[in-house]
Amino acid sequence: MESVVRLAAAAVAAALCAVVVKQHAREVGAVLALAAGALLLGAALGAIEEVRALADELGELIGLSPAVLAPVLKTVGIAILTRIAAELCRDAGEGGIAAAAETAGAAAAVLTALPLLRAVLSTITGLL
The missing domain is CATH 4.10.860 (DNA Excision Repair, Uvrb; Chain A)
Structure with missing residues (x-):
């Protein structure tokens, strides 16, 4: 604190x-x-690294594979970087570039999360 x-x-x-x-x-x-x-x-x-270490430890404890946990952590990182970049652009008076950065960040986050979405779909089809 x-x-x-x-x-x-x-x-x-x-x-x-x-x-x-x-x-x-x-x-x-x-x-x-x-x-x-x-x-x-x-x-x-330093704080972000501690959170990542805890997420890895929790993943091991509950049996989540790194293939499932990694996209979640990467997506969070993309969201943080996108927000920072967009705010810097807005601070410089470039709202259009900020909007483009947010759109690109959203696309990158979805692309990064695709392996996780495929794993969820695979699990659902396996249950049916």
């Missing part, structure tokens, strides 16, 4: 700094916002 509070405080401080800098030098403010975002994501990678 303490690390989340620190990350949130750092994000708010970086956003305020970026807003102030953007008033005088828009490009420098954009670079500051991107750098702050990259640092915050780097700090969050």
Whole structure:
């Protein structure tokens, strides 16, 4: 909980700094916002790795094969990256590119989830 509070405080401080800098030098403010975002994501990678390790452990405990668990984790990763990319585009004033990034992310997520959908269909047809 303490690390989340620190990350949130750092994000708010970086956003305020970026807003102030953007008033005088828009490009420098954009670079500051991107750098702050990259640092915050780097700090969050440790938490994401712990979640992945727990998901792998739970998969082993309940007997899920990695072929079933991997597409779920990859789809979540695609969703997170797509959201970040779209928000960065919106922040830069490029709403059209943000919408295209979201559409591409949705297509990539569906493509990544296809093996899982095939496994579900196989199980259903096996039950019938």
